[in-house]
Amino acid sequence: MTQEHLTPYIDKWCNLAQYLNDYIVQNGPLKPNIHPIWNKYLHEYNDNDWIGIIACCMLIDEERPDVFDIGQTSHIDRLKQLYEDPLQEHKLERRRAKEKRRVTQSILDLPENKGSLWKLAMILRESYCTICNLKIKNK
Numbered sequence: 001m002t003q004e005h006l007t008p009y010i011d012k013w014c015n016l017a018q019y020l021n022d023y024i025v026q027n028g029p030l031k032p033n034i035h036p037i038w039n040k041y042l043h044e045y046n047d048n049d050w051i052g053i054i055a056c057c058m059l060i061d062e063e064r065p066d067v068f069d070i071g072q073t074s075h076i077d078r079l080k081q082l083y084e085d086p087l088q089e090h091k092l093e094r095r096r097a098k099e100k101r102r103v104t105q106s107i108l109d110l111p112e113n114k115g116s117l118w119k120l121a122m123i124l125r126e127s128y129c130t131i132c133n134l135k136i137k138n139k
Contacts (some may be wrong), residue, residue, distance in 0.1 A: 003010060004060065005052075005133070006052060006055060006056050009052030009053045009055065009056050010056050011050055011051065011053070012045060012053060013029075013053050013124050013128065014128060015041075016041045016045075016121065016124055016125070017124050017125045017127075017128030017129070018128070019037070019041065019077065020037065020038065020124075020125040021128075021129070021134065021136045022050060022127060023036075024027075024137075024138055025039065025136065026125070029138050029139055030122070030138050032114075032115075032118045041121070042108075042109065042117055042121060043104075043105060043109055044105060045105065045106060046105040046106055047083070047092075047105070047106045047107055048110050049106075050079075050107075051083055052085075052126070053067065054076055054079055054083075055064055057076045057111075057123075057124075057127070058076065059081070060127070060131075061073055061076070064131075066130070067127050067130050068123070068127055069074075069133060072123045072126075072127070075116070075119055075120065075123060076120070077135055078116070079108065079116060082107055082108070082113065083107065083134050087115075088107045088110070089107065089110075091107075091110055092104060092106075092107050092110060099120065108120070109126075118137060121139070125138070
């Protein structure tokens with residue numbers, strides 16, 4: 001992906017991070033079971049969105065190694081590897097075939113990956129704060 005092709009994914013990253021920051025300011029610390037966050041962003045972003053956001057993270061990590069710590073970079077790398085695993089795509093297709101009310105949008109939204117998706121959302125918020133020099137703690 002070229003940098004100009006990443007713009008929509010940077011926008012999605014920023015929208016999610018700003019929403020999370022606004023939530024903290026208005027309601028206090030983030031917890032994994034906050035439905036508006038999942039319904040508005042985490043359930044709605046599809047695999048192309050997450051792949052694009054991960055690509056943005058990897059590009060930023062190369063250009064600005066101060067943004068992510070080593071654990072965050074490792075987590076992003078693990079998520080990238082999920083998209084290279086054909087078993088994950090198979091699990092997603094099986095899940096979609098069984099769903100009655102809504103269709104799972106992403107491999108990261110599969111039940112076994114939701115914890116990793118939540119952690120990615122927290123990494124995206126923290127890195128956004130670092131890049132924008134914001135001091136919004138999730139405590």
